[in-house]
Amino acid sequence: MxxxxxxxxxxxxxxxxxxxxxxxxxxxxxxxxxxxxxxxxxxxxxxKNKDELLDCIFEIYREEIKKVCPPFEDLDYILTQTTPEQFLQQGLQKFKSYICDSPRMSKISRIVSSEQFSHPQARLIILNDLYEENIRFLEVVFAKFKDLGYIQDFPARLLAIEYQYPVFSMITQYLILQFEQQDTAELEKLLQEHVEFFFHKIKK
Amino acid sequence: MxxxxxxxxxxxxxxxxxxxxxxxxxxxxxxxxxxxxxxxxxxxxxxKNKDELLDCIFEIYREEIKKVCPPFEDLDYILTQTTPEQFLQQGLQKFKSYICDSPRMSKISRIVSSEQFSHPQARLIILNDLYEENIRFLEVVFAKFKDLGYIQDFPARLLAIEYQYPVFSMITQYLILQFEQQDTAELEKLLQEHVEFFFHKIKK
DNA sequence: GTCTATAATGCGATAGAC
DNA sequence: GTCTATCGCATTATAGAC
Missing domain, CATH: 1.10.10.60 (Homeodomain-like)
Structure with missing residues (x-):
């Protein structure tokens, strides 16, 4: 029905x-x-059993987190439509809203985090699907920014990590504050300031 | 005995x-x-009961994590003994080694992380004892760096966050890799590169 | 697709002997 | 300070009726 x-x-x-x-x-x-x-x-x-419930939940996470980054083939077009700083700002908002603004996804993110030392799958999800996938995407982005002459010459992977790792910590903090029903306005402001600070430091 | x-x-x-x-x-x-x-x-x-075990473990974490930052009153003297970049490099090594190199402390860090949504105390530890205490300390450090004319004029708190938040993510990743008995050399190199990259961007 | 009934085990915790 | 013995209840999971 x-x-x-x-x-x-x-x-x-x-x-x-x-x-x-x-x-x-x-x-x-x-x-x-x-x-x-x-x-x-x-x-x-x-x-089948209790574990199958958790397996399903992990699978949902993996499917959802995939949707955060646009496909590589769309990247060149998207980059013609925005400034690099706008692109980063929008990407971060999208990342944050995917993980934190849907009640379901923020709950699942908490579960993955809680079970990271009880379930090998949760560790793989954090290391591969969350960390590595994101860094790999941003590496391509920053390489293109370099080619287009927008930014200074740093290794693209270092830039990706320096850009994204603070965001992971902010998300960690966001999920706790949200769980405690505390105000997250300051943290959201911080997310914006991060892009500004970071881009200001690396632009040509 | x-x-x-x-x-x-x-x-x-x-x-x-x-x-x-x-x-x-x-x-x-x-x-x-x-x-x-x-x-x-x-x-x-x-x-008394099972919960008291966990309470003791959380208390050990709080006591240990306090020891990471030197007392504020020693700060001025320490800063005369090193360059700012050396100071940051050493501080980060100390932070990493306190949390990750003692088997006991890395286990306790994993417990705190795992229990963050089951136990309010664990959340308080992460938000206050880990995040806020560290940021507050670094805020003072960067303010002094500014006064001494070592670095450019950014808000000290923003610098503290931009500097320390990537480190929190690296520690998260380190604890997982260590648990999986995987190689952490790349991550340790990254920690050093982070200081170099960051300091290079803000120095005068 | 949901129910009743039940198996088989595990759980945290206590009383009281030594 | 450690033991034996035990309580009362919760746990996951299955068999079989409807």
Missing amino acids: VGSISTKDKILNTAIDLFSRSSFSAVSIRDITREVGIKESSLYYHF | VGSISTKDKILNTAIDLFSRSSFSAVSIRDITREVGIKESSLYYHF
Whole structure:
């Protein structure tokens, strides 16, 4: 039925919510099914076991995080449409909003972070899908900025890292503040100032 | 007895080890006491309950992380002994070695990170003892650098954040690589390059 | 697709002997 | 300070009826 949410989705969304508010191992099947309004045994019709729930959640993260960077083939066109500073500013806003502004994605980000030392998959996601994918994309971007004569001559990978690593820390902090329902305005301002500071330092 | 390790310390060290390899809630009292070689009931002679173990671990982290920054009153003297770039380079090495090179402290850092959404204390530790304390210290450092005419005129807090936030991400990555027993040489080189890149951009 | 019933084990914690 | 014994309850997961 269009618009209605299947039991399977309800289970998954409830699991995401509960796991993100404590941890995978602290949440029981009973906790999840109580919230959904079904018996424990019914969950096993939809999911093989508790671990499969987490596997699904990790898979959602991997699928979603892929969407943050535009495909390389679109890059040249996009760069003709904006200034480099605008491009960076917009990219960062997009990155932040993908991870932090959707309640579902920010919950999943918390889960990945919490489970990084319990689940090898979570570590791979952080190292590869989050860190390396982003750095690789930005490396290409900064290489193009260099070719176009916008910026000074630094190794593109160093620029990518110096640009993106502060952002990872800001996101970490953002997820905690958001969880505590504290104000994030200062941090959002900081994100903008970061682009300004960074670009000002490397532009020609 | 001098040199011998008390049962209480053995319990605590075992808890640190096991919690850091999965998570607080995934490790049982039974797991810990089996490893120590005592019965479960004996643990309760030394610790009120399971939560008290975690409280002790968080307290150790707070005590240790305090030691990373030298006291403000020593700062002026230290700054006469080194160049600003040397000072930053040494400070970063100290920071990294405090957190990552002691097996105990790196385990505790992993625990704090894993429990950040399960335990409010862990969030406070990250936001206050780790982030804010460090930034506040560096803010003073960069303000002094400005007064001494070493660096260009940027807001000291912005400099502190731009300098330290990439380091937080590198430490995050370091803890994962270390846990996976992967090579960290590239990351250590990156830490040095970061100081060089950053200082080169802001020096007068 | 959801239910009842239940198995089999594990959990944190306590009482009281030595 | 460590032990044995035990309590009461929670846990994941399955079998089989409807």
